[in-house]
Amino acid sequence: MSDPKIDGFELKPGFRGMASDTGSDQTMFKGVHWGKAMMWIFLLSDTFVFSCFLIAYMKGRGSTPVEWPNPSEVFALEAFGVPVPLLLIALMTFVLITSSGTMALAVKYGYEKNRKMCGWLVLATAIGGLTFVGMQAYEWSKLIHEGVRPWENPFGAAQFGSFFFMITGFHGTHVSIGVIFLFIYAYKVFAGHYENGGKRGWFTTMKGDYVEIEILGLYWHFVDLVWVFIFAFFYLW
Amino acid sequence: MHAGIIFFLVILGSILFHIFTPWYWTDIASNWKGMDDTITLTFWVGGGVFVAVCLFMIYCVFKYSYKEDRKAEYKPEDKKLEKILTVATTLGVAALLAPGLIIWNQYVNVPKNSIEIDVMAWQWGWQYRLPGNDGKLGTTKVVNINDDNPFGINLDDPYGRDDIMVQSDIINLENNRPVKILLRSVDVLHNWYVPQFRAKMDAVPGVVTYYWFEPNKVGEYEVLCAEYCGVGHYAMRGGVEVQDPNSYQEWLGEQETFSDLLAKQNKEIETKKVAKNNSNIEKVIYKEEK
Amino acid sequence: MSDEYENKSGYQAQSSEALTGSAGSTPDMDYVRPAELPEQDLYHGHTFLTKWVFCQDAKVIGVQYFLTAVFTGIVGLILSWLMRLQLGFPGLAGFITAEHYYQFVTMHGMIMVVYFLTALFLGGFGNYLIPLMVGARDMVFPYVNMLSFWMFFVAVAVLMASFFVPGGPTGAGWTLYPPQTILEGTPGSGMGILLMLVSLALFVIGFTMGGLNYMITVLQARTRGMTLMRMPLTVWGIFTATVLAMLAFPALLVSAIMMTLDKVIGTSFFMPTILKAGEVLEYGGGSPILFQHLFWFFGHPEVYIVALPAFGIVSDLISVHARKNIFGYRMMVWAIVGIGALSFFVWAHHMYVSGMNPWFGFFFATTTLIIAVPTAMKVYNWILTLWRGNIRINTVMLWCLGFIVTFVNGGITGIFLGNVSVDVPLSDTYFVVAHFHMVMGIAPVMVIMGAVYHWFPLITGRLLNETLGKWHFWATFLGAYSIYFPMHYLGFIGVPRRYYEMYDSPYMTSAVGMNEFISLAAFLVGAAQFILIFNIIKTLKTGKPAPKNPWKANSLEWHTSTQPPEHGNFGERLPVVHRWPYDFSVPGAKDDFIPQTTPPSEVVHTKVEKT
Amino acid sequence: MDDTNQINEKDKKPVESTHKIGIYLWIWGLLFVLSFFSYMVDWYQFQGMLRWSLILFFMFAKAGLIMAFFMHLFWERYALVNVLLWPMTAIACFVFLMAAEFEYTLFSRMFYFFVGGGA
Structure with a gap:
C-alpha cells in the first residue's frame, strides 16, 4: 500500500510519520479539520476535569473511616419482586452504549453524505441520550426518596451522597448538553445545512460540513467513555 | 555604560548587604543544624551562580554594547558548551539535593525514645x-x-x-x-x-x-x-x-x-446536685411563705 | 530532483549544506510546498459594535484582554500599596483592620496571578502575537475567541463585584485553603467567596475557549514553510503555557465546584468535623489536604503558565536587541517543553509542611530540582546570546537585563524552597513571599514592560519615549529589587508571612526599619508605573511615527503589509517562510538581519546555518 | 492567489476514508459483551484483587474500544494519538500519589481517632 500524500507532503506511517508530521510546516495533525482538532483538545481538557473528580472521589472514599455503602445494594432495583443488583445501572449502560453505536454509524453515513441515514441516526442517538437522562433522573429521585442527600445518607459515609450526586450530576450535565446539540444537529442534517458546500452560520465565518457530525460524535463517545469509568469506580468498586 | 555600572552596584550591594546584615537566623536551639548547614551550602552555591551569571551579563554589557561598525557573532549552536553546562548544572543540583533528602529522611523517621x-x-x-x-x-x-x-x-x-x-x-x-x-x-x-x-x-x-x-x-x-x-x-x-x-x-x-x-x-457535679436540691427546698419554702 | 527535495523539506529543518549543495541557484531553491488548507474566510465587522466591541479580530481581542488585565493589575497594585502601608507603618491608616488587610492580601494574590499575569500573557500577547507570528490570518475560530474575551470580562466584573457585597471580598488567602475559606468568621466567607469561586469558574471556561484557539492556531494554521522549529520562542512559550493551562485549569475548576458545594449545600468534601465557638458544625469526614492537592495540581503549572511566555518573549527581545541569534534555539525549545511537562509532577512541593504523606517529600524534591536544570540552561543561553553580540542598550534591553537579574535571583531561592528539608524552616515565612515575587512577579513584569516598549510601535505605529522609558525602568528595577532582596532576610529570621502586623516578638520587631524601607520602596515602584501610562498618553498624542520594522527584527509580525497590521494581518498574500526568525548578523549578508520571508535565492552568498 | 493553490478534493482528506459498517457492528457487539461481563463481576460478587483486576480490565477494554474505533483514534495519525495520550501520565501520577495519600490519611484517622487504634 502506498502512503497517501497531501500535495507535496508524504504521509509516512507510524512513529516515522509522527516525526515527519511534527516537523512539517502548516499543520501538525495532517488532514484533521480545525474543529475536530479543537474538540479533541477540549476532550483532553475535559478528561482532566473528570479525572480530578474521580481522583477526589478515590481520596474521599479511601480516607473515610466510616463504612461506605455497598453500591450493589443501594442501586438494586426490584424486578418481578426480586431485588436485582445494579439493574437500573445496567440498563443505563445498555442505553448509552446503544446510542454510542448509533452515533458511530451516523458519523459513517455523514461522511458518505447519506443525508437521510445520518439524520435518522443522529436523532436516534438523541433519543437514546434523552432516555439515559430520564433514567438518571429516576435514579436520583429514588435515592433522594430513600433519604440520600448530598450532605448525608442513611447507609454510611456522608461523602457517598456528595460524590454520587456531584459526579453523576456533572456527567448528566454533559449528556444533557449533548442531547440538546444532537437535536440541533439532527435538524441541521435534515435541513441540508451540510449539502452543497455548506451553509454559513450567523455572525461567523464557519460553513457547515459533515465533519461537524464527527466532531459531535467525538463528544458523544467521550460522554460514553466517562460513563465506563464512572460505572467501574462508582458502581462496581 | 551607566547601565552596566548600576547593575554592578546592585550586585555589589547585594553582597555587602549579606555580609553586614543585622538580620539573620536566630540561634538554633534544636538538633536540626543539618538544615542550617544545607541552607548555607545552597546559599553559597546558589549565591555564587547568581553573582557569576550577573557579572558575566555585566561584562557582556560593557564589552559588546552597540557599535555601528561591529557585527555580532553568528553561531546558532554550540553543542559542546551546552553539554558541559548541562552536566555541570545537573551535578550541582544533585549535590544540593542529596543532603536535603538525607535530612528529610531523618525528619520523617522519629527516634524511638522520643x-x-x-x-x-x-x-x-x-x-x-x-x-x-x-x-x-x-x-x-x-x-x-x-x-x-x-x-x-x-x-x-x-x-x-x-x-x-x-x-x-x-x-x-x-x-x-x-x-x-x-x-x-x-x-x-x-x-x-x-x-x-x-x-x-x-x-x-x-x-x-x-x-x-x-x-x-x-x-x-x-x-x-x-x-x-x-x-x-x-x-x-x-x-x-x-x-x-x-x-x-x-x-x-x-x-x-x-x-x-x-x-x-464528679465532685463538682455532686455539689451541684446538692445545691440544686437546696434551691428546690428554698423554692418550696418560699412558696409556702407566700 | 523535485521529488527528492520534497522528501527532505517535509521532514525537519534542513542544513544549509544540503540546500546549497543540491540547489545552487535553480528556481527550486525557494520552493515551499503549496498550502494544505484554503484561505480562512474572515468575518469583517461593519458597525461599531462588531468592529470594536464584539470584534472577532484577534488583534483587537488581544488589546481588549490587555487593557482589562491592566485594569485589574492596577487594582492589585493599589491593594499592595495598602498592604505595605499597614506593614511598614502599622496604625497609620486606621481603616485597615485585620479583616481588611487579609482581604487585600487575598485579592492582591488572586488578581495578580490569574487575572493580571495569566490573562495578559495568554489573552493579551497570545491573541495579538500568535496569528501574526505564525503567519495566520486570524485565530482559527474568531467567534469563539471573541466569546473568550467576554467571558473573561464577566469574570473580572464578578470578581470586582465582590468588593461591594456585604462582608466584602474573601480574605482566605489566595490559595483559598479550606476549612478556613468557607467558615464563618473569615472575612468574606459569605458572598465574597462565592463570587470568587464563580469568577474563577467563568475564567476557566473563558480561558478554555481562548486556549483551544491558541493551540489549534499554532498546531494547524501556520503559514507555508513555518515549521514548529521555525517559530519564534515567543510563540513556543505562549503555546506551551496554553497547553499547561488547558490541563491545569480543570483541577481548579473541580476544586472550585467542590468548594462551592461545601459552602452552599453543606457537603463535606474538604470539611472535617469542626468545632467552632464551642459548637460542632454539620460537616464531617472531609479532607482539607485534598483541596491543597487539587489546588496545587493547578497551581504549580500556573506558575509556569506565567513564566513560560515570559521566557519566550524575553528570548526574542534579547535576540533582536543584541543583534545576535538566540543561542541554542533547540535547547531553548526543549527546555520550554520539558519545563512544561515536568511542571505536572512537582505540585506538592508547595505542601512539604502541609501534613501530607511525608514520603512524598522525596519524590517531589527530586522532580522539583530536576526542573532546575532546563531552567538554568535557559539562563545560560540568554547570557550566551548577549556574549559576542552587538547589544543595543535601549529601554527594551534594559528590561531584559533586569529580567535576567531578578529571575536568576528568584530561581536560586527556588532551589532553597524546592529542596524539601531546606524548605522546612523557610516555608510560610517572608522568604517564600520574596521568592515568588521575585521569580513570578517582578521577572514576568519586567518582560511585560520590555514587550510593551518593543511592540508598541507595531500596535500603534509610534515609538515610546526612550528617556521616560529609562526612568521608568530604573525606578521599577531598583525599587523592586530593594523591596524583595531584603525581604529574604525577614524570612531567614523567621517572620511568618500573612501577618497583619509584626507584633511583639523581639526578632520581628528588630526588622521594623527594614519594613518601613520596603514599604517606601513599594510606594515608589507603584508610582513609577504611572510614568509608563504618561508615556503612552504622550506618545499617542505627540509621539513620532515609527518607521516600518523599527527594531530590524526578522519575525513575521514586522513584515505585514501595513503597520499596524489590519484585519487579516498580511494583506493579499500570506507570507511564505524560509528560515528561522533569528538570522541576525549573518556573515556575508547585506543587512544585519534576514527576515523570515527572505527566500534563500536572495541570500545565496551568506553563511546561513539553519533554515 | 495561484501559489496557494487549493488541493483537489481527492487529496483533501487522505485519512478520513469511511470504514465498512461491519467493523462498527463488531465493536458495538463487543461493547455489549464486555459490559455484560463487568456486570457479572458484581453479580457473582467476586472480591479482592480478582474483582479489581476484572473491573479494571473490562473498563480499559471498553474505553480502548470506544476510543480506538468509535472515536477513530485507531485510524488517526500518531501525531494526534500521542498528543492525546501522553498527558495521561500526569493523571496516572496523580492517581498513584493520591492512592498513597488516602492510605496515609485513613491510617492517621484510625490510629488517632478510634479507640484501640493507638494501642
Missing part, C-alpha cells in the same frame, strides 16, 4: 497533652470536646485516663530529649512553629500530623502560628520552656491528669 506531645490548636490558641505513666496518649475526637473534656479524649479509651493535660499555651520540654509533636486542629489549619527549632508542620483538622526535634538549649521560646488561620493569625502565640531534666520532672509532677480532672468534675 516523647509524644499532643498539640491541639484552635482559633486562636494552643494547648498540650502529654502521655501519663503508660507512655501512651489516648485517642481523641473533636465531637467529645467540651468544658469537662477539653481535649476531646475518648472516655472509653483506657490509655486516655492518665494523660497529662496542660491547659495553657506554654509547654515545658526536657532538654536533650527528642519530642514527637503530634498536631491536630479543631477548626482550621494552623502551624506550630518555633523559629529557633527550625522545624514546623501544619495542624490539619481531620487528621493528625507530626514532626520531631530535640531541643538542646535551655530557655524560653515563642511559638508562632505559621499557617494562615483567620484574622487572629498574627497574634496566635504560644510558648515553650526548655528545662533541664530535674526542673522538668518537677513541673511534670504539678500537672493535672485527665482522671484528676474527671474526679474533680
Whole structure:
C-alpha cells in the first residue's frame, strides 16, 4: 500500500510519520479539520476535569473511616419482586452504549453524505441520550426518596451522597448538553445545512460540513467513555 | 555604560548587604543544624551562580554594547558548551539535593525514645497533652470536646485516663530529649512553629500530623502560628520552656491528669446536685411563705 | 530532483549544506510546498459594535484582554500599596483592620496571578502575537475567541463585584485553603467567596475557549514553510503555557465546584468535623489536604503558565536587541517543553509542611530540582546570546537585563524552597513571599514592560519615549529589587508571612526599619508605573511615527503589509517562510538581519546555518 | 492567489476514508459483551484483587474500544494519538500519589481517632 500524500507532503506511517508530521510546516495533525482538532483538545481538557473528580472521589472514599455503602445494594432495583443488583445501572449502560453505536454509524453515513441515514441516526442517538437522562433522573429521585442527600445518607459515609450526586450530576450535565446539540444537529442534517458546500452560520465565518457530525460524535463517545469509568469506580468498586 | 555600572552596584550591594546584615537566623536551639548547614551550602552555591551569571551579563554589557561598525557573532549552536553546562548544572543540583533528602529522611523517621506531645490548636490558641505513666496518649475526637473534656479524649479509651493535660499555651520540654509533636486542629489549619527549632508542620483538622526535634538549649521560646488561620493569625502565640531534666520532672509532677480532672468534675457535679436540691427546698419554702 | 527535495523539506529543518549543495541557484531553491488548507474566510465587522466591541479580530481581542488585565493589575497594585502601608507603618491608616488587610492580601494574590499575569500573557500577547507570528490570518475560530474575551470580562466584573457585597471580598488567602475559606468568621466567607469561586469558574471556561484557539492556531494554521522549529520562542512559550493551562485549569475548576458545594449545600468534601465557638458544625469526614492537592495540581503549572511566555518573549527581545541569534534555539525549545511537562509532577512541593504523606517529600524534591536544570540552561543561553553580540542598550534591553537579574535571583531561592528539608524552616515565612515575587512577579513584569516598549510601535505605529522609558525602568528595577532582596532576610529570621502586623516578638520587631524601607520602596515602584501610562498618553498624542520594522527584527509580525497590521494581518498574500526568525548578523549578508520571508535565492552568498 | 493553490478534493482528506459498517457492528457487539461481563463481576460478587483486576480490565477494554474505533483514534495519525495520550501520565501520577495519600490519611484517622487504634 502506498502512503497517501497531501500535495507535496508524504504521509509516512507510524512513529516515522509522527516525526515527519511534527516537523512539517502548516499543520501538525495532517488532514484533521480545525474543529475536530479543537474538540479533541477540549476532550483532553475535559478528561482532566473528570479525572480530578474521580481522583477526589478515590481520596474521599479511601480516607473515610466510616463504612461506605455497598453500591450493589443501594442501586438494586426490584424486578418481578426480586431485588436485582445494579439493574437500573445496567440498563443505563445498555442505553448509552446503544446510542454510542448509533452515533458511530451516523458519523459513517455523514461522511458518505447519506443525508437521510445520518439524520435518522443522529436523532436516534438523541433519543437514546434523552432516555439515559430520564433514567438518571429516576435514579436520583429514588435515592433522594430513600433519604440520600448530598450532605448525608442513611447507609454510611456522608461523602457517598456528595460524590454520587456531584459526579453523576456533572456527567448528566454533559449528556444533557449533548442531547440538546444532537437535536440541533439532527435538524441541521435534515435541513441540508451540510449539502452543497455548506451553509454559513450567523455572525461567523464557519460553513457547515459533515465533519461537524464527527466532531459531535467525538463528544458523544467521550460522554460514553466517562460513563465506563464512572460505572467501574462508582458502581462496581 | 551607566547601565552596566548600576547593575554592578546592585550586585555589589547585594553582597555587602549579606555580609553586614543585622538580620539573620536566630540561634538554633534544636538538633536540626543539618538544615542550617544545607541552607548555607545552597546559599553559597546558589549565591555564587547568581553573582557569576550577573557579572558575566555585566561584562557582556560593557564589552559588546552597540557599535555601528561591529557585527555580532553568528553561531546558532554550540553543542559542546551546552553539554558541559548541562552536566555541570545537573551535578550541582544533585549535590544540593542529596543532603536535603538525607535530612528529610531523618525528619520523617522519629527516634524511638522520643516523647509524644499532643498539640491541639484552635482559633486562636494552643494547648498540650502529654502521655501519663503508660507512655501512651489516648485517642481523641473533636465531637467529645467540651468544658469537662477539653481535649476531646475518648472516655472509653483506657490509655486516655492518665494523660497529662496542660491547659495553657506554654509547654515545658526536657532538654536533650527528642519530642514527637503530634498536631491536630479543631477548626482550621494552623502551624506550630518555633523559629529557633527550625522545624514546623501544619495542624490539619481531620487528621493528625507530626514532626520531631530535640531541643538542646535551655530557655524560653515563642511559638508562632505559621499557617494562615483567620484574622487572629498574627497574634496566635504560644510558648515553650526548655528545662533541664530535674526542673522538668518537677513541673511534670504539678500537672493535672485527665482522671484528676474527671474526679474533680464528679465532685463538682455532686455539689451541684446538692445545691440544686437546696434551691428546690428554698423554692418550696418560699412558696409556702407566700 | 523535485521529488527528492520534497522528501527532505517535509521532514525537519534542513542544513544549509544540503540546500546549497543540491540547489545552487535553480528556481527550486525557494520552493515551499503549496498550502494544505484554503484561505480562512474572515468575518469583517461593519458597525461599531462588531468592529470594536464584539470584534472577532484577534488583534483587537488581544488589546481588549490587555487593557482589562491592566485594569485589574492596577487594582492589585493599589491593594499592595495598602498592604505595605499597614506593614511598614502599622496604625497609620486606621481603616485597615485585620479583616481588611487579609482581604487585600487575598485579592492582591488572586488578581495578580490569574487575572493580571495569566490573562495578559495568554489573552493579551497570545491573541495579538500568535496569528501574526505564525503567519495566520486570524485565530482559527474568531467567534469563539471573541466569546473568550467576554467571558473573561464577566469574570473580572464578578470578581470586582465582590468588593461591594456585604462582608466584602474573601480574605482566605489566595490559595483559598479550606476549612478556613468557607467558615464563618473569615472575612468574606459569605458572598465574597462565592463570587470568587464563580469568577474563577467563568475564567476557566473563558480561558478554555481562548486556549483551544491558541493551540489549534499554532498546531494547524501556520503559514507555508513555518515549521514548529521555525517559530519564534515567543510563540513556543505562549503555546506551551496554553497547553499547561488547558490541563491545569480543570483541577481548579473541580476544586472550585467542590468548594462551592461545601459552602452552599453543606457537603463535606474538604470539611472535617469542626468545632467552632464551642459548637460542632454539620460537616464531617472531609479532607482539607485534598483541596491543597487539587489546588496545587493547578497551581504549580500556573506558575509556569506565567513564566513560560515570559521566557519566550524575553528570548526574542534579547535576540533582536543584541543583534545576535538566540543561542541554542533547540535547547531553548526543549527546555520550554520539558519545563512544561515536568511542571505536572512537582505540585506538592508547595505542601512539604502541609501534613501530607511525608514520603512524598522525596519524590517531589527530586522532580522539583530536576526542573532546575532546563531552567538554568535557559539562563545560560540568554547570557550566551548577549556574549559576542552587538547589544543595543535601549529601554527594551534594559528590561531584559533586569529580567535576567531578578529571575536568576528568584530561581536560586527556588532551589532553597524546592529542596524539601531546606524548605522546612523557610516555608510560610517572608522568604517564600520574596521568592515568588521575585521569580513570578517582578521577572514576568519586567518582560511585560520590555514587550510593551518593543511592540508598541507595531500596535500603534509610534515609538515610546526612550528617556521616560529609562526612568521608568530604573525606578521599577531598583525599587523592586530593594523591596524583595531584603525581604529574604525577614524570612531567614523567621517572620511568618500573612501577618497583619509584626507584633511583639523581639526578632520581628528588630526588622521594623527594614519594613518601613520596603514599604517606601513599594510606594515608589507603584508610582513609577504611572510614568509608563504618561508615556503612552504622550506618545499617542505627540509621539513620532515609527518607521516600518523599527527594531530590524526578522519575525513575521514586522513584515505585514501595513503597520499596524489590519484585519487579516498580511494583506493579499500570506507570507511564505524560509528560515528561522533569528538570522541576525549573518556573515556575508547585506543587512544585519534576514527576515523570515527572505527566500534563500536572495541570500545565496551568506553563511546561513539553519533554515 | 495561484501559489496557494487549493488541493483537489481527492487529496483533501487522505485519512478520513469511511470504514465498512461491519467493523462498527463488531465493536458495538463487543461493547455489549464486555459490559455484560463487568456486570457479572458484581453479580457473582467476586472480591479482592480478582474483582479489581476484572473491573479494571473490562473498563480499559471498553474505553480502548470506544476510543480506538468509535472515536477513530485507531485510524488517526500518531501525531494526534500521542498528543492525546501522553498527558495521561500526569493523571496516572496523580492517581498513584493520591492512592498513597488516602492510605496515609485513613491510617492517621484510625490510629488517632478510634479507640484501640493507638494501642
